[in-house]
Amino acid sequence: MTRNAATRDGAGRSPGLSIVVPVYRGATTVGRLVEALARLRPEGGLEVVLVNDGSPDESDQVCRALLDQAPVPIIYVEHARNYGEHNAVMTGLRHARGRYVITMDDDLQNPPEEVVRLYDHARNGGWDVVYTRYAKKQHAGWRNLGSRFANLVADTLLDKPSGLYLSSFRCMSALTAEAVVRYQGPYPYIDGLIMQSTQRIDSLEVQHLPRAEGDSNYTVTRLIRLWLNLATSFSLIPLRLAIFAGATMAALGALGAVAVIVEALVTANRPSGWASTMVVLLLVGGVQSMMLGVIGEYVGRTFLSANGKPQATIRSVEHAEPLRATAPSAAASARQPATR
Template sequence: MTDALPAAEGLSVTPADTPADTPVGLSIVVPVYRGAATVGALVEALSVLRPAGGLEIILVNDGSPDNSAEVCRALAATATVPLTYIEHARNFGEHNAVMSGLRQARGAFVITMDDDLQNPPEEVLRLYDHARLGGWDVVYTRYAVKEHEGWRNLGSRFANGVADMLLDKPKGLYLSSFRCMSALAVREVAKYSGPYPYVDGLLMQVTQRLDSIEVKHLPRAEGRSNYTLKRLVLLWLNLATNFSVLPLRLAILAGAVMGVMGIFAAAYVMFEGLSGETPSGWASMMTVTLLVAGVQFLILGVLGEYVGRAFLSANGKPQGVVRDIVTSEGRRS
């Protein structure tokens, strides 16, 4: 049961699992977190676009601690294009918010983008037309120059390098949150109900019709990135443990390597004993002990992460809890 606020004139509150039936050409899904200062300008810029087949905007407030909820409700009340506002009961994470938005999208194609205006709204039509006219299921964007902080760019390169190893994707394809997906890809991705979604990992399992185009990337208009080092590490764990068994195989390899090293170390100790020398052996013993113990704890940690995620999934940890959904069909200007 939702505790939605009364709907304003021109708005309606829609059950969380019942998107409107009338299709449009393009849906734009925007996860909102600390975006009160920028989401209004973004919606205004998107509202003037005229993509083939029509446009709808979906805002997903992922438990933002600022007044994003009030701003988004006001935007829904005055929208000149169909706009859906989804409110999460708490913060679940960007990819969880995107999943909630995808389930409400009606578009033949769906674009996801951030609320910080670093993705220029005028690039939306280029991205949409490239996917639509080229018959691609997914088109990612790449940047000639990224206007993120240095550590964030380094983290992105690391995550994409790991994705090259873990995911079945074209090597070097940059995984950006500014992406366009076909209705087919969106429909299949939205079927995932686990608590740890990674949209790009799901897309790689759905289709191989992938492409990318280069777009502009602007400096952040307000504030600073909501992605902390902790959030980036958690996102990497979603990638590493939800969509690949490679970490388990690396753990097996590490165990095998340490086993071989142990055999050589044992042979060396026996040789020393037979040679008649009587070294203390303390340093070599402690070195081998610490190496073996470290690898064992690493393996246990990897196994524990898999088991813990399986446990939480089996116990029904929610992917996202939608408090209410407000829809507006837009006001003709």
């Protein structure tokens, strides 16, 4: 087995397929996933790109043990801290060398046997991107509801085929992957970047299994952050909605002012309605706060991007090839310096 630093245009023959796996709390599953992937025989061969996104468990030790065994070519990238799934996928895409790239989670909910089907569907159909869809998702009810909401928001904000389900188990061509990784900002949203790159997109129904170990790493907070990335990174619609809300409240306020004047002119009593006045003030104040929050989100993200907030900081990159009878007996391990 040999190890050396690897990049997207690294030396050696490019494989037909690269499989990018972001690893977070995957110590109990990532080894089984790589073993299953090693049994696949896709056209042109495959490599596996593991991106340890600051996992707090023993994922690092497990991934390094896989480098020592190397059942298939493996590129192992370690982040200096946790940046999030989409940032980890961006790092994996930058190091993948295949003519097609499949991204998938480390939790074994996507059967490795579906990888070749997905790859062949994209390759034989000439698709730039193929998403997977599920007849039945094996997630908790709240997570399925969140996914449906995210796809509904994406239908509105992204230029995507209506009804297309955005899954993290997807296959893309090297052309699309190269276009996606041109984005250097700190808030990547892979599907938004894909929709900006191509419209040659299809979907394929695959099996979805229950989670093999533990619970989902996505919490409500993480899902909200993901929705904010989607809403504020690829569309001005939230700002336009804020303008519409402000205009609507201004129109209602004008109607209310006319009603008060009319009441003062046609009745002898002083206009009453302290409670209704307070309701209107609170409603208007709430809408104004919402609009300021939307604007602040855009301004804050722009400020952090301009200040050079990193998309990810890479601690190390290692590349392992499987041992062959004709290969040299051993070679020293070399690590690529940390980059951004």
